[in-house]
Structures are given as C-alpha cells and as structure tokens.
Amino acid sequence: MEKTGIGEDFTTENEVQVVRTPARASGFWLFRDAQSASGAAAVCLLVLAVYYQVLGKLVWDWWTIPDFSHGFLVPFFAAFLIWEKRQTLLGVTLAPVWSGIAVIAFGLMILLLGVYGSELFLSRVSLLILLAGLILTFGGWQLFMELRFALLVLLLAIPIPSIIFNQITFPLQILASKLASDLLPWFGVPVLREGNVIQLPLMKLEVAEACSGIRSMMSLFTLAVFYGYFMEKSNRRRVVIVLASIPIAIAANAVRILGTGLCVQYWDPDKAMGFFHEFSGWVIFLVSLVCLYLLHHAMSLIPIKGRQR
Secondary structure, eight states: OOOOHHHHHHHHHHHHHHHHHHHHHOSSTTSSSHHHHHHHHHHHHHHHHHHHHHHHHHHHHHHHOGGGGGGGHHHHHHHHHHHHTHHHHHTOOOOOOTHHHHHHHHHHHHHHHHHHTTOHHHHHHHHHHHHHHHHHHHTOHHHHHHHHHHHHHHGGGSOOOHHHHHHHHHHHHHHHHHHHHHHGGGGTOOOEEETTEEEOSSOEEEOOGGGSSHHHHHHHHHHHHHHHHHHOOOHHHHHHHHHHHHHHHHHHHHHHHHHHHHHHHHTOHHHIIIIIHHHHHHHHHHHHHHHHHHHHHHHHTSOOSSOOO
C-alpha cells in the first residue's frame, strides 16, 4: 500500500521516537549492548595495564603489614554498596560531561608524581581520581553522585602516607604510656615514666610503635564504617559511631598496656611480654567492638528528631 507524504513523515517521526526512548531509559547502563560491553572491558583492561604494579604492591602491603590487613575487606564492601544500589543505577540517565577528561588528566598527573616521586600514597589515590573521571566522562554527574560513597570507602583501603603515619604513631605511644602509668599506681604498682618507657619495679616496659594502638585504631575505624552503614539509618549517628572508634581504640590500647604492667608485677614478666601481650590484643579489640555496640545501643534509646538519611 502506498503512503502519502504526510503519513510517511508521521510514521518516520514515531519510529525515531520508539528507537530513541529505550536508549534514554538505559537498561543496564554498563552492558546495554555488545559495543558498550566491549568498550567497558577495554577501559578496564587499560586501567589494569597502567595500575597493575601499583595494585600489586598495595595487595602485598595488605598481606605483609598487619597495620593495613583490613584493606582486604574494603573492596568487597565497596562492591556491595554498588550492588545494593543496582536498581537506582539502572534508572540513571547517562549524561557524559567533558570535565571528566580534566579529572582523568589530573589523576594521571598524580600517578606520575607518585611513581617518579616514590610516593605510594599519591600513586594509589590517583586510581580513585581516575575512576571518578571515568565515571564523569562516560556517565555524568548523576552517576558520580550515586557512586561517590563507594569511591570514598575505597580510601580506607589505602595506607596513610609514612610521614603522616609517623606523626600519628609517636603521640599515640606517649598518650598510651601516660594513661597506663597514671592507672598503674591505682593498682599498687609504682611507676616512673620517661617518654614512652614505663619503669616498673621488675623491668622496663617500652610502648613501642607496634604498641601505639594505630593498628587497632585503623581497623576499628574501618569496621565502625561498616557497622554504621549496616546497623544504623541515621547519617548523624553513623558519623558519631565512626568518630567514637578513635577514643575507644586509644582507651582500649591503654587498658592493654595496663594489663601487661599488672602481669609483669603480679604474675610473670616473661609470660606477660609473650602470651598475654599477644592474646590481649585480640581480646581488647573484641572489647572495643562491644563498646561500639553499647554506644550504638545507647544512642538508639534517644529518639531522632525528624527524618535523617
């Protein structure tokens, strides 16, 4: 049947609308067709080719340095955050922005500074900047806003710079030794403190870098983020839980040193510095988790004014 000119134009316009509407509604935005899937795979392979040495060293640090062993959990948590938002991500309208190219360029510049300046922190953070730029370039601001928390969580997997780590560790050593030396006389143990060294009647107790509490603090801080996300709906209370993990970790470490001093004085110095010192670390960390739970339970007794998300 032959169509008139007007009908032909009308049909063509409707056909164009039918074809374009599903593309704007975005099925699964990353793999909506073979071309998008192959493009995403190519970008992932390119990122891995650029960062494989950086990522390899990062995983090695997680494995070999106890202070950063919690890093293994962080990528799984970030992946869960993305999976939990999958329905929201399905409805995101892709609106690529050119500013993402500038963010990618900035990330690569930070990578070069980190590699040639031998600064691991910069080279590792550059990956997150690069990912943010890729999200903006291919997805736009709406997609970036939906994924921003997952990107921020990945920062927990990156060890803090050595210069900052050292600046934090020594004050923590002094604080822990001071708290313990203030508490020991309450239990009949005379002490003399010189910096991070506590002189007991039977021996000297040195609060070394490994006993500063930085390891338990970072691990507890990370677990507090996980706990707050899963167990609390109020963002304000989540922040309180995360921030409370810092003084809880400091207090718990001081209690651990106190227990070691008491064992040296009233039990056996060798056992105190051996079995008890190692075993008490796990016990005190569990106690810290219980303290977080009790804090959350206490906050839950206070009604929330208004709705917070």
